[in-house]
Amino acid sequence: MGASVEPGEIQAMTQRPVSLTRPSSSLRLPNWQWRPAEIAFWITAVAVFFVLPGRLMLGSQVLIAGLFALSLDLILGYAGIVSLGHAAMFGTGAYTAALLARHGWGEPLTGLLAAAAVAAALAYVTSFIAVRGGDLTRLLVTLGIGLLLYEAANQASSVTGGVDGLGDVPMGKVLGLFRFDLEGRTAYLYSLVVVFLVFCFARVIVRSPFGLSLRGIRDGAARMPAIGSPVRRRLTAIYTIAGGVAGVAGALLAQTTQFVGLEVLGFERSAYCVVMLVLGGVGWLYGALVGAAVFMIAQDVLSSINPVYWQFWLGLLLVLVVLFARGGIMGGLGSLWLWLFARPRAK
Amino acid sequence: MSVALRTEGLSRNWGALQAVREVSFALEAGARHALIGPNGAGKTTFINLLTGVLRPSGGDVFLGEQKITKLPPDLRVKRGMTRTFQINTLFPGLTVLESVVLAICEREGLGAAWRPVARCTRQIAEARQTLDELHLGSEINTLTRSLPYGKQRLLEIAVALATRPRILLLDEPAAGIPADESAEIFSVLSRLPRDVTVLFIEHDMRLVFRFAERITVLVDGAILVQGAPQQIADDSRVREVYLGEAQHG
Amino acid sequence: MFATLAGVLFDGVAYGSLLFLISIGLSVTLGLMNFINLAHGAFAMFGGYVCAMAMARIGIPFLATLPLAFLAAAAAGAALEPLLYRRLYRTSPLNQVLFSIGLTLMSVAAATYVCGSGQQAVRLPRFLLGQVHILGLDLGAYRLFLIAVVAAITLGLLSLVTGTRFGAQIRACVDNAQVSAGVGIDVNRVFGVSFTLGAGLAGLGGALAIAVLGLDPTFPMKYVVYFLLVVVVGGAGSIVGTLMASIVVGIFDVAGKYYVPAVGSFVIYALMLVLLLLFPGGLLRSSR
Numbered sequence: 041m042g043a044s045v046e047p048g049e050i051q052a053m054t055q056r057p058v059s060l061t062r063p064s065s066s067l068r069l070p071n072w073q074w075r076p077a078e079i080a081f082w083i084t085a086v087a088v089f090f091v092l093p094g095r096l097m098l099g100s101q102v103l104i105a106g107l108f109a110l111s112l113d114l115i116l117g118y119a120g121i122v123s124l125g126h127a128a129m130f131g132t133g134a135y136t137a138a139l140l141a142r143h144g145w146g147e148p149l150t151g152l153l154a155a156a157a158v159a160a161a162l163a164y165v166t167s168f169i170a171v172r173g174g175d176l177t178r179l180l181v182t183l184g185i186g187l188l189l190y191e192a193a194n195q196a197s198s199v200t201g202g203v204d205g206l207g208d209v210p211m212g213k214v215l216g217l218f219r220f221d222l223e224g225r226t227a228y229l230y231s232l233v234v235v236f237l238v239f240c241f242a243r244v245i246v247r248s249p250f251g252l253s254l255r256g257i258r259d260g261a262a263r264m265p266a267i268g269s270p271v272r273r274r275l276t277a278i279y280t281i282a283g284g285v286a287g288v289a290g291a292l293l294a295q296t297t298q299f300v301g302l303e304v305l306g307f308e309r310s311a312y313c314v315v316m317l318v319l320g321g322v323g324w325l326y327g328a329l330v331g332a333a334v335f336m337i338a339q340d341v342l343s344s345i346n347p348v349y350w351q352f353w354l355g356l357l358l359v360l361v362v363l364f365a366r367g368g369i370m371g372g373l374g375s376l377w378l379w380l381f382a383r384p385r386a387k
Numbered sequence: 388m389s390v391a392l393r394t395e396g397l398s399r400n401w402g403a404l405q406a407v408r409e410v411s412f413a414l415e416a417g418a419r420h421a422l423i424g425p426n427g428a429g430k431t432t433f434i435n436l437l438t439g440v441l442r443p444s445g446g447d448v449f450l451g452e453q454k455i456t457k458l459p460p461d462l463r464v465k466r467g468m469t470r471t472f473q474i475n476t477l478f479p480g481l482t483v484l485e486s487v488v489l490a491i492c493e494r495e496g497l498g499a500a501w502r503p504v505a506r507c508t509r510q511i512a513e514a515r516q517t518l519d520e521l522h523l524g525s526e527i528n529t530l531t532r533s534l535p536y537g538k539q540r541l542l543e544i545a546v547a548l549a550t551r552p553r554i555l556l557l558d559e560p561a562a563g564i565p566a567d568e569s570a571e572i573f574s575v576l577s578r579l580p581r582d583v584t585v586l587f588i589e590h591d592m593r594l595v596f597r598f599a600e601r602i603t604v605l606v607d608g609a610i611l612v613q614g615a616p617q618q619i620a621d622d623s624r625v626r627e628v629y630l631g632e633a634q635h636g
Numbered sequence: 637m638f639a640t641l642a643g644v645l646f647d648g649v650a651y652g653s654l655l656f657l658i659s660i661g662l663s664v665t666l667g668l669m670n671f672i673n674l675a676h677g678a679f680a681m682f683g684g685y686v687c688a689m690a691m692a693r694i695g696i697p698f699l700a701t702l703p704l705a706f707l708a709a710a711a712a713g714a715a716l717e718p719l720l721y722r723r724l725y726r727t728s729p730l731n732q733v734l735f736s737i738g739l740t741l742m743s744v745a746a747a748t749y750v751c752g753s754g755q756q757a758v759r760l761p762r763f764l765l766g767q768v769h770i771l772g773l774d775l776g777a778y779r780l781f782l783i784a785v786v787a788a789i790t791l792g793l794l795s796l797v798t799g800t801r802f803g804a805q806i807r808a809c810v811d812n813a814q815v816s817a818g819v820g821i822d823v824n825r826v827f828g829v830s831f832t833l834g835a836g837l838a839g840l841g842g843a844l845a846i847a848v849l850g851l852d853p854t855f856p857m858k859y860v861v862y863f864l865l866v867v868v869v870g871g872a873g874s875i876v877g878t879l880m881a882s883i884v885v886g887i888f889d890v891a892g893k894y895y896v897p898a899v900g901s902f903v904i905y906a907l908m909l910v911l912l913l914l915f916p917g918g919l920l921r922s923s924r
Contacts, residue, residue: 122733169909169913173912175728180864180908180912183861184861184865184908187861191899191905195902307857314734322730349745351741351742351748352741352742354741355738355740355742355743355744356742357738358734359720359735359739359742361738362724362727362731362734363720363723366727366731
């Protein structure tokens, strides 16, 4: 009675695996291949510089909002943490860069790094309360942290300028060569390059085994400890990284507009970031950029007509998206793609 | 014969409800040990206590010589004890291959892995080997949520095997699988390497009597009787407990 | 010294009562349907505007507008629940948050469009102005009125929940909606009626709040944090828990603004974080 030892014991558990001869190109695994649509996207972004010279300030605002939404995608789309207070890191980055410049250090690139470091530090410290608990708890904790920081900045008006904000932030030249001009040309290219580089960084993370483990946490948080994954540590890590990225976005804002107001820490900025990301599609990275572009352009067009209308239609759009179009723009495009070019599943 | 896993007076209660009472249990290295009992006997609770998902109200758990009662679940896996779940607990949005590769990467520690997953050739080869041996080789690119139930059950085991456990706790591996499709599961169980210690909960008595070398019967949170399969089959108390129970699984 | 402390406590209790009145509907929605309704403040705002408009444009006296505010907000709730909310009970928290942000934006925009962005005012009846002298303390008459109204409503709610069959159905659904449906309780009706009642109470609270908190189109966004805080800390679905949390929050907020005004709302947010971390399940863990 009992198990007889058969010759075909499962080898993989005890031995080094034999290399298999089947080709690995047919495997559906995250890789670094650039799809044509991606290349088209970035070429378009560069083309805007030449094609729309009068709208470059808006362009850099779109890029900045896109980067901020990207940082949220890292924690929301890839790790499943819903945050209503992500602007805390964004604003911290903005104030860091602005304060550095006002106290004599106007070099933009190191300002970015400093902002990223400070924002990441803030994210790290708050991660201990922000990544614990269920969805509702995290929602409220992140909301609370954002509000707390806003109040603190409001009260510390000698440092932050309070309600009036910090204006006239003196920026040095980018790479010692390019002055921030009034048409926003330097601002746009500077933002574009920074956003592209940080995007690549995010792309690497998301397609690495670490990114895979984040998706595992998002999809199957119950199974992760059962395969030995230190879930809390992973969440802390991505929350910190996302905080740093948000800080870079905030610093870009401060540097390109030479102004920082309290709203960079406000609930509205956090909430609109979530909206932009969901609009574009969560978990694609590109969803953040596309959503930000659509949102900012629509806002620019509609709110100049009447700000109240913009608010109303945005609210209505959100309600409709939730009711009917859960995947956002990228989700919709993805479904469209499948519908148009449906391929049989790779066997 | 060394003891791989041991509990001393392990208990768990919720208020007045005693799910597990003072269970002192020893699992020998290399064993094929079945844990059976009627519904509500506390079997899954016991597994949850062993793996650290639940904290005991009393008693201790020992892995080899080490007391692991306070150790969190992920560290127990690192020490070589892995479980599967009665209800498929997988990653719906990941493909079959990604799920196993993930488990392998976690086992090795992610390290400074800046490479994309597609370039983790060693881990991929190991994952594919495991999946081939479990006859899931043709489904490696399928999303977990698109897999039929029986294959998900196999994937459930594959993911656990990828952690290279020394002790494997299987919670009803054949749960929900109709009798004519359970050959796969039987085959997998029989091919587990001999140096892996296996404790499995099952309601399917064919599985139990075919693979178990030792059986523990748990009733109302306490051990009723332990012994060799024939002993258990002949024990009148066990028959009494199961009398009137419809055949499950 | 004691007089000021008593005064702060009294103000805090009054403020807390108001918070409770508005938040109890949110507590029900969260506890019963597990739905994070950030737009709950919009029902309060709606009730407030009905009261203000009725007074200003039609000339109805304050006390008479209160039942109007209740009914109008309840009607809004009764309409929206089956139409919109009911479809979203099972979706992710993210979707719920987005939906309620969307609704909030729409209501804020609508309020601005219809009533303008300025503060609304109410004319309180004579007997609610000024102060009442009790036990050597001068207590605001309006705040006493608030506390009395909320106390009466709380007693009514408690007797509804504990004494009536409908109340038992609510408690069953809070515990486990699936099983409740299985034993024949019309869960949709329970949801609908509870939501409507909660919205109505919020509307009443909004009307009562004008004299204390003011009313402008940003009302839902300004106070949403307080409502959420009170519900989560007090335990969703628990009347007594929500009441206790409201009083605590009310007192802390008033005390904070009085004793350490430089810090402002900081105290409240810090309190929220502390309470959330210490009691992740709510101050009064209901039997779920």
